[in-house]
Amino acid sequence: DGGITQSPKYLFRKEGQNVTLSCEQNLNHDAMYWYRQDPGQGLRLIYYSQIVNDFQKGDIAEGYSVSREKKESFPLTVTSAQKNPTAFYLCASRGQGARGNQPQHFGDGTRLSIL
Amino acid sequence: GESVGLHLPTLSVQEGDNSIINCAYSNSASDYFIWYKQESGKGPQFIIDIRSNMDKRQGQRVTVLLNKTVKHLSLQIAATQPGDSAVYFCAENMGALGNSGGSNYKLTFGKGTLLTVNP
Numbered sequence: 001d002g003g004i005t006q007s008p009k010y011l012f013r014k015e016g017q018n019v020t021l022s023c024e025q026n027l028n029h030d031a032m033y034w035y036r037q038d039p040g041q042g043l044r045l046i047y048y049s050q051i052v053n054d055f056q057k058g059d060i061a062e063g064y065s066v067s068r069e070k071k072e073s074f075p076l077t078v079t080s081a082q083k084n085p086t087a088f089y090l091c092a093s094r095g096q097g098a099r100g101n102q103p104q105h106f107g108d109g110t111r112l113s114i115l
Numbered sequence: 116g117e118s119v120g121l122h123l124p125t126l127s128v129q130e131g132d133n134s135i136i137n138c139a140y141s142n143s144a145s146d147y148f149i150w151y152k153q154e155s156g157k158g159p160q161f162i163i164d165i166r167s168n169m170d171k172r173q174g175q176r177v178t179v180l181l182n183k184t185v186k187h188l189s190l191q192i193a194a195t196q197p198g199d200s201a202v203y204f205c206a207e208n209m210g211a212l213g214n215s216g217g218s219n220y221k222l223t224f225g226k227g228t229l230l231t232v233n234p
Contacts (some may be wrong), residue, residue, distance in 0.1 A: 004158075006158075040123060040124075040226060041226055042204065042223070042225055042227070043224040045221070068208075068228075070223045090158050090159070092158075099209070099221075101147045101164075101166060103149050103161045103164055104149075104206075104222060105143045105161060106151075106158035106159045106160070107158050109155050109156075109158050110155065111156075114199035
């Protein structure tokens, strides 16, 4: 099955701890994205990567870090500097089309909570 | 439409009725729009998209209408079924990210509308 796999589904963070959320895709997509979803709000872009070994900050990157060492993988680390990490985190990927007109496809998310 | 505060707009329909979900977008230069469906505890699922050079596009049981004059997008679902119950939100492609030369656009998402289908 082609798709985007996020793990774990639920994650708990202790005070001062860094946690890493996994995102793997087998769609052969170049572009990958991380979003944060809070109740009653739209998705907000944390980081994005257009190609392997390249990534850029989105609108709310503070307290987060990413890497893109492989095309298939785009892990997100929520650091202790992120003071309000409780949220639903969504990973997406997108294939390249003419003028960017391709939809982003999403994984099923990781729900992060504070212990 | 867009939500205010923490409460999503809601739409409640009877099974078999048609549903219309509305979205006001913000940027008159946006050239691509997408509707997503999100069920509880899951990621958004692509439903249908439309480019700005069109005003209507049909899929299976769904139709998207685009009115660029008033920056309005709507999703029509025919013969709504209980399985259609979910949050629906629109996304607009507002422009290029970073130094991509226009090849990688940024999506901006609406806050969503909760559709409830009563059997």
